[in-house]
Amino acid sequence: MKEDNKHIILEAENLSIGYKTKKETIPVASNINFKLEKGHLIGLVGENGIGKSTLLRTLIKVQTQLSGNILLNKKDLKDTSAEQLAIQLSIVLTEQLTSKNLSVNELVALGRQPYTNWIGNLNTKDISKVNEALDLVGVTQLKHKKCFELSDGQLQKVMIARALAQDTDIIILDEPTTHLDMYHKAYILKLLQKLTKETGKTILFSSHEINLAIQLCDTMIVMTKNNVITDQPCHLIEKGVFNVLFPKDMIAFDEKTGSFRVTK
Numbered sequence: 001m002k003e004d005n006k007h008i009i010l011e012a013e014n015l016s017i018g019y020k021t022k023k024e025t026i027p028v029a030s031n032i033n034f035k036l037e038k039g040h041l042i043g044l045v046g047e048n049g050i051g052k053s054t055l056l057r058t059l060i061k062v063q064t065q066l067s068g069n070i071l072l073n074k075k076d077l078k079d080t081s082a083e084q085l086a087i088q089l090s091i092v093l094t095e096q097l098t099s100k101n102l103s104v105n106e107l108v109a110l111g112r113q114p115y116t117n118w119i120g121n122l123n124t125k126d127i128s129k130v131n132e133a134l135d136l137v138g139v140t141q142l143k144h145k146k147c148f149e150l151s152d153g154q155l156q157k158v159m160i161a162r163a164l165a166q167d168t169d170i171i172i173l174d175e176p177t178t179h180l181d182m183y184h185k186a187y188i189l190k191l192l193q194k195l196t197k198e199t200g201k202t203i204l205f206s207s208h209e210i211n212l213a214i215q216l217c218d219t220m221i222v223m224t225k226n227n228v229i230t231d232q233p234c235h236l237i238e239k240g241v242f243n244v245l246f247p248k249d250m251i252a253f254d255e256k257t258g259s260f261r262v263t264k
């Protein structure tokens, strides 16, 4: 598709990310450029400590960039208010939920907060958005359970439903497959892929599941010590990007199968 016809949701232009103290600036990554399209599943990968969470925190405006621009729906993130942000971008984080005493239905309904009055009264549209989100993720039968009664995999699905109920153009997830077994890691990432296709939302997630991400993502953002590269998984394989992601003494990338294997 020609660049002009693409519907770009989130864009980074010469972005530098990192931390600033009174004494010093600690850069984590720079020269980051990407354009994320509507309806795409995008996986952000790279070794431990490379800067994935720092990048996601910058994209959701929890920390400010060192330099460069972030455009959300063509508008500079700096000029986007918290209220505007909440109806365009939703977030799923892995840290422990403090409100586990809520029922699944109540937790998913929290996703409607940007649209409800200050008491949080739900109107007919809010209720139908909550039911739709529970249905899309396949957790309607858990609706009346308390969140503390859920397994990690079930809770992850419910958190995704909450983000869906928020009804934003883009959903950003930080390591959504942590604590899950192999089956449920694949299940959650396939669910994200299905949601992009069925709802047209853009979903960006960070993960260490590179083999799965290669199979399922439309686009991947690969962070290495030297650069941050964004492309379709097949092009990244052709360019040999995965071959140099990790030291070869433990695991190596097999271009034929498009996956990492333990080095014999």
Ligand SMILES: Nc1ncnc2c1ncn2[C@@H]1O[C@H](COP(=O)(O)OP(=O)(O)OP(=O)(O)O)[C@@H](O)[C@H]1O
Binding pocket: 019, 026, 028, 046, 047, 048, 049, 050, 051, 052, 053, 054, 055
């Ligand atoms: N609050 C902070 N102040 C200064 N440096 C930080 C802070 N948080 C993280 N860092 C540093 O920024 C770098 C990137 O960390 P980040 O957590 O973004 O990596 P990551 O790719 O998400 O890692 P992991 O895969 O292990 O979760 C690391 O060197 C880390 O030590």
